[in-house]
Amino acid sequence: EADIYQTPRYLVIGTGKKITLECSQTMGHDKMYWYQQDPGMELHLIHYSYGVNSTEKGDLSSESTVSRIRTEHFPLTLESARPSHTSQYLCASSYETQYFGPGTRLLVL
Amino acid sequence: GESVGLHLPTLSVQEGDNSIINCAYSNSASDYFIWYKQESGKGPQFIIDIRSNMDKRQGQRVTVLLNKTVKHLSLQIAATQPGDSAVYFCAENIGSWGKLQFGAGTQVVVTP
Numbered sequence: 001e002a003d004i005y006q007t008p009r010y011l012v013i014g015t016g017k018k019i020t021l022e023c024s025q026t027m028g029h030d031k032m033y034w035y036q037q038d039p040g041m042e043l044h045l046i047h048y049s050y051g052v053n054s055t056e057k058g059d060l061s062s063e064s065t066v067s068r069i070r071t072e073h074f075p076l077t078l079e080s081a082r083p084s085h086t087s088q089y090l091c092a093s094s095y096e097t098q099y100f101g102p103g104t105r106l107l108v109l
Numbered sequence: 110g111e112s113v114g115l116h117l118p119t120l121s122v123q124e125g126d127n128s129i130i131n132c133a134y135s136n137s138a139s140d141y142f143i144w145y146k147q148e149s150g151k152g153p154q155f156i157i158d159i160r161s162n163m164d165k166r167q168g169q170r171v172t173v174l175l176n177k178t179v180k181h182l183s184l185q186i187a188a189t190q191p192g193d194s195a196v197y198f199c200a201e202n203i204g205s206w207g208k209l210q211f212g213a214g215t216q217v218v219v220t221p
Contacts, residue, residue: 006152031207040196043153043211044144094207097143100152
């Protein structure tokens with residue numbers, strides 16, 4: 001089992017609020033990823049990181065931003081949440097095989 | 110563009126029977142493939158993987174088959190149990206840094 005954690009698990013928030021989704025892993029993986037997934041749908045990569053101070057945008061355009069100041073921590077921030085941001089956000093890390101956290105379900109009202 | 114896709118969106122299987130989930134991929138440069146299981150409300154869970162230099166790999170009750178000639182990947186689950194009910198995703202590894210491209214997923218429903 002992978003040791004990768006996400007908080008909060010569920011978040012309901014109003015439009016315009018700033019939110020940060022936390023992701024931490026204790027495996028020492030250099031590579032970390034954020035995916036967005038709508039219910040029953042495939043995963044779309046929105047951000048990834050090769051290591052500390054390295055961040056790149058993924059295939060799906062996202063208004064969120066990420067940072068990688070420490071190896072184990074890869075938070076995702078939305079400066080101004082909108083209803084279109086309602087989705088599930090999954091964090092993963094890897095040496096080679098990607099291991100996923102439990103996800104954060106975000107609902108923006 | 111290149112894509113990974115699944116043939117069947119929903120698979121209903123009787124408890125105790127074997128399940129076969131299929132996946133087609135189109136990127137001939139992919140060298141590593143992974144199957145994930147995702148239960149409701151949870152993140153994807155690694156099941157089994159296979160490299161492009163292999164055509165079969167077995168795990169506990171699961172077998173992955175890779176046919177590079179027709180760019181086809183399958184996951185076989187032996188003696189399917191109620192706990193196997195989930196959405197199954199195949200993913201292909203593209204590039205050197207570990208980027209995965211996921212298919213649309215197959216919902217497996219195990220009936221008693």
